[in-house]
Amino acid sequence: METILFLAFTEADGSLSKLALETLASAQSLAASLPGSKLLAGLVGATIQPAADSIAACGASRILGVCGAEFAQSRYSTDAAASEAIAKAAAASIILAPAGSRANRTLAGVAQRLGGRIDTHVTALAAAEGKLAVTRWYYRQRMEGTLSRTSRPWVVLLESGCAEAYAGPSGSATVEGVLVALPAIRTEVTGLKSPPADQQTIRPDAKLLFVAGAGWTKKQPDGQAHPAEAEQLILGFLSRAQASLGSTKSLVDLSGEGQEVLKFMTHLNQIGQTGATPRHQKGLATCCHGEEPHTVGWRFINERRAINLNAACSWAQGKADVLYVADSFEVMRKVNALLGASS
């Protein structure tokens, strides 16, 4: 019989993130499929009552909470102390948490304090023969493994996009406060710095991934390179479509070779074997050849299209659903005009 604890950190306004609600839905279905198990919820944050009310009908037999100004910001010592106290108060055997930055940073240490085990980057949960089995990827998303553990407590961090978010009615929840011996606080968060929204080009929740390849900075049929126009076309499209921006390795490496590059592009945008493997419904590759080390990063993109001048590029060899043999500058100029972009 498992005691399943859904453990989450609340947002600044006291609510739960979409990822946390996805994890809660997974915890609910796990509890339903493991006979005799029970579900509890644990919340940590500056304010937790709004979150507790929003999950009042989730079926948790107890909602445990740690709240206060000290728990507003991500800080290892306070986050770990709060999580440990809740896990102990719940006598949890399985602790299921959303793989956000706070849990990713803290819960391995908490598992160690509890004498338990942890699995991170989990993408699916299943109850097989009355036991929990988790699925995760290995070797840069090339191999998928399913595993089970006998050690308890077992902490499992669930990735985003792996379940539908919990959407039950809100109500009036009773939260049982859990006492925490406050650790020495040596780290103070003095503020947050984030780039302006129009410079934030990586958008994991976007429906479309727009990938720019090295072709955008190469000499075009008129014998000239047009990086300024490339930048304007790409940014114009991103802001209108709210797409996420990906890149090839060649394009992000160009800066190291002293070539003029797109200023907003960094190695974080790189998709592929040595880059990211994002999950978006659709992908559009522009000025990019579609070589295997790049397209391996597209494995979770459902609908793939590419624009390339070369009809014999790799996209034409079964890597894309649709290849437009065309000039990306011309196509994106037209697309932006249709979307009403200024460029």
Ligand SMILES: Cc1cc2nc3c(=O)[nH]c(=O)nc-3n(C[C@H](O)[C@H](O)[C@H](O)COP(=O)(O)OP(=O)(O)OC[C@H]3O[C@@H](n4cnc5c(N)ncnc54)[C@H](O)[C@@H]3O)c2cc1C
């Ligand atoms: C071990 C290893 C790991 C690697 N990992 C990665 C990785 O993680 N990610 C990655 O991206 N690469 C990776 N690579 C590199 C990869 O093999 C390719 O070299 C790279 O993806 C090529 O980038 P590209 O398509 O942008 O550039 P190019 O190959 O230079 O292609 C540019 C394309 O733009 C087209 N083009 C030019 N102008 C236009 C225009 N006006 N309109 C339309 N099309 C135009 C050209 O026809 C050409 O096909 C790796 C390589 C190795 C060996």
